[in-house]
Amino acid sequence: MRVHHLNCGTMRPLGGRLLDGRPGLHRRAEMVCHCLLLETDDGLVLVETGVGTPASTRPNEWLGKAFRLLTNPVIEYAESAVEQVSGLGFAPEDVRHVVLTHLDLDHAGGLVDFPDAVVHVYETELRAMREPRDRSERLRYRRAQFAHRPMFRPYPADGELWFGFEAVRELDGLGPEILIVPLAGHTRGHAGVAVDTGDGWLLNAGDSYFFHGQLDADAPHCPPGLALFESLVQTERRSRLDNQERLRELVGGHGSEVTVFCAHDPVEFHRLAEAAGAPPVSG
Ligand SMILES: [Zn+2]
Secondary structure (H helix, E strand, O other), X not given: OEEEEEEOOOEOOEOOHHHHOOOOOOOEOOEOOEEEEEEEOOEEEEEOOOOOOHHHHXXXXXXXXXXXXXXXXXXXXXXXXXXXXXXXXXXXXXXXXXXXXXXXXXXXXXXXXXXXOEEEEEHHHHHHHHOOOOHHHHHHOOHHHHOOOOEEEEEOOOOEEEXXXXXXXXXXXXXXXXXXXXXXXXXXXXXXXXXXXXXXXXXEOOOOOOOHHHHOOOXXXXXXXXXXXXXXXXXXXXXXXXXXXXXXXXXXXXXXXXXXXXXOOHHHHHHHHHHXXXXXXXX
């Protein structure tokens, strides 16, 4: 399997070291939207979609003013997943499957650019979007991003184990090398996406953590501004913290077999994109 690491949405929020831990307070931090494009025997599979092309043409409707103010997204058409897929020599319809960690706007925003793809998602997350149980769930999912009626395939967790995590295996039309690993907390149906690349596992942990230092087994750490942001956007605090602890244990016990990364950390993104041998696209 060939794996491409794509950044499908750079954000430059003000906050300097409070957000990224590097020196300097009065500068903008960098965040990415770390997606994977997988060349599999079943066609192209996109894991996460970033903000999508409408983010550059109608950003307020697509992303909302609050999100734009908070994260200052760069919104370059060239960063959209569909444009990067084209840049690699593929057509958008070659992407037969999309697998998502959750349905927040910076993860599902690009679905509209792949209307023919089957969209695999954990059923609890789809329910949270379709039947929000409170105001925060009603506000966090952007209706406009789902108006084209994506071909969702929801799955329950079926109790199969993957390194001790309950997991969904056997996604419709896909082989056993891609699975959904529920990691609730950020949203109630949040999940990771695990990929057996043939050269070890990758786990895209989405927004189950935000900073590489959080998975440091001996001294987990996170810049204070980012830690505050993380708790402001969480749905279930206890599950989020428990799952972070489980991810630390996974890295501690199986770090040579599984490479874990999150959606928005630029350090992890650049490290993995460079290791994969392709020049990363970054705004
Ligand atoms: Zn996110």
